[in-house]
Amino acid sequence: MTHEMVCAGFGGQGVMLIGQLLAYGGMLEGKEVTWFPSYGPEMRGGTANCSVVISDQPVGSPIVAEPDGLIAMNGPSLMRFKGVVKPGGVIVYNASLIEELPEQPAGVRLFAVATNELAQEIGNDKVGNMVALGAFLGLSKVVGLASVEAALEKVLPERRHHLIPLNISALRRGWALTEG
Amino acid sequence: MERVMMKGNEALAEGAIRAGCRYFFGYPITPQNEIPEYMARRLPEVGGVFLQAESEVSAINMVYGAGGAGGRVLTSSSSPGISLKQEGISYIAGAQVPCVIVNVARGGPGLGGLNPSQSDYFQATKGGGHGDYRLLVYAPGNAQEMVDLIGLAFDKAEEYRNPVMILSDAIMGQMMEPVALPAMRTETTEKPWATTGKQGRSKPNIINSLGLVGEDLERINIELQAKYARLAAAEVRYETDGTGEADLIVVAYGTSSRVVRSAINRLRQEGKKVGLFRPITLWPFPKEALASLAAEGKRFLVVEMSAGQLVEDVILAVNDRAKVSFFGKLNGTVPTVREVYDRILSSLPEGGEG
Structure with missing residues (x-):
């Protein structure tokens, strides 16, 4: 089984981080994984994205052209990638920035998360990315929530470790949206 | 063994440190900057020297000096920067100084x-600088090979007293x-040729690449060619996946191979018999292995991110015994899985009905 995902948004929304958490969580579950960032002459305030592959086999191409999962944290990212998500796939999008409900791609589950408002409820508006990731995990079950929580310790630098409980709350808040 | 996630550039840098590399000289250029950034932080922790030179030309000549004095020394750059280093690389090859040069290639x-991009294949494998010299060239295909091959590169550089390139x-x-x-x-190799002071010997060690008298230069070149022949006989590396039963073998290295x-x-799930042949050493090239697959009547497709460089070595290796087709993407674009899938399908015998 191979899962291919894209995390995309504005620079600063933490899309690279949630991509790394997905990959690291997959690795902690014994899977083969890759994480590949968009890079180069990127514009400040422009969009950033990363490709994540999680598989039972050695990963071939680390560049994901047709994902089965998408986390879109802003409108331009949703517009750019929603058309290439495979049927049966999942899109989690940031309803705080994307007001108009986009047209539903055929066979793809579209799930709105008001990441900014939910993050503020938790007490820090910077963890919207974690709320989105939690919801994505709840829908796709690509990686266990516990593995991603364990990955926080590996991915975040030590000076940020005091923020791990806050990030875990945000992940669980996102996950809870998908229950029931 | 515990696994950690690392960028390829960082994995290579940490692999170099753990292989005993203690000297790095370089000049910044994207997309290899993670290597000097990592080395700048890490080398002082292990008692090493990191120095950002004023240019690529300076950096490669610092490598020449440090390698000549017996240090395990690394430099890295990306394509235009590697072009600037070519004069120094030729001197280092001529003087038989061990060192490792990394090219994180761009278009x-x-x-x-x-x-x-993979359009620096000719530069890496056919010279780049002047004179009849060869580099041992490794092409890693994943982050683990970044670690493993950089360690091997330092060992082979010293074993053969030759510059080694990671492409x-x-x-x-x-x-x-x-x-x-x-x-x-922690172990170190004996380097009785290094310029570390006379230490009681009657004659000083001298490192240079000069052979002004005709016979001297001929002797030096004969010695170098004998070394390259030893290297070619002993150091070929490649990976095969399903080549034995394949109707078509795709030859690719690095990113293309992924x-x-x-x-x-995808094709195997549809019952197609397709194999992968991945050269790990680009020089010496695994020509004998390809030649024997050609003798078995295999067809070949070469996929690379260039206008056609690796394909020339594959054609030379199979020497008219097999059909070789080519799919290249020009600088700056990576082939998509779908493009490669379609191209393989159309290259299979009987139009793909394998």
């Missing part, structure tokens, strides 16, 4: 762009994958 010619590319460098890191190595692997996996 050219000229300043080109920042995207990944990587922007994707290999930027991608994160799990790696298992080896323990820190895309090819995805395409092949």
Whole structure:
């Protein structure tokens, strides 16, 4: 089984981080994984994205052209990638920035998360990315929530470790949206 | 062994440190900057020297000096920067000084762009600088090989007293994958030729690449060619996957080989017999292994991110015994899995009805 995902948004929304958490969580579950960032002459305030592959086999191409999962944290990212998500796939999008409900791609589950408002409820508006990731995990079950929580310790630098409980709350808040 | 996620560039840098590399000289250029950044932080922790030179030309000549004095020394750059280093590389090869040079290749010619490319294959394997010299050239295909091959590169550089190149590319460098890191190595090799002072000997060691008298230069070149022949006989590396039963063998290295692997996996699910042949040493090239597959009547497809460089070595290796087709993407674009899938399908015997 191979899962291919894209995390995309504005620079600063933490899309690279949630991509790394997905990959690291997959690795902690014994899977083969890759994480590949968009890079180069990127514009400040422009969009950033990363490709994540999680598989039972050695990963071939680390560049994901047709994902089965998408986390879109802003409108331009949703517009750019929603058309290439495979049927049966999942899109989690940031309803705080994307007001108009986009047209539903055929066979793809579209799930709105008001990441900014939910993050503020938790007490820090910077963890919207974690709320989105939690919801994505709840829908796709690509990686266990516990593995991603364990990955926080590996991915975040030590000076940020005091923020791990806050990030875990945000992940669980996102996950809870998908229950029931 | 515990695995950690690292970018290819960082995995290579940590692999170098653990293989005993203690000197780095370089000059910044995207997409290899993670290597000097990592070395700048890490080398002082292990008592090493990191120095950002004023240019690539200075950096490669610092490598020449440090290698001549017996140090395990690394430099890294990307395509235009590697072009600037070529004079120094030729001198280092001529003087038989061990060192490792990393090219995290980007598109050219000229300043080109920042995207990944494999258009430096000729430069890496056929010379680059002047004179009849060879580099041992490794092409890693994943982050673990970044660690493993950089360690091997330092050992082989010293064993043969020859510069070794790691030919990587922007994707290999930027991608994160799990790696298992080896323990820190502490053993050192004896280097009686190094310029470390006379230490009681009657004659000083001299490192240079000068052979002004005709017979001297001929003798030096005969000695070098004998060394390259030893290298070619002993150091060939490659990986095969399903080549035995394949109707078509795809030849690719580095990033291209990753895309090819995805395409092949899809084709195999559809019952097609497609194999992968991945050169790990680009020089010496695994020509005998390819020649014997050609003798078995295999067809070949070469996939690379260039206008056609690796394909020339494959054609030379199979020497008219097999059909070789080519799919190349020009600088700055990576083939998609679908493109490679389609191309393999149309290259299969009987139009793909394998």
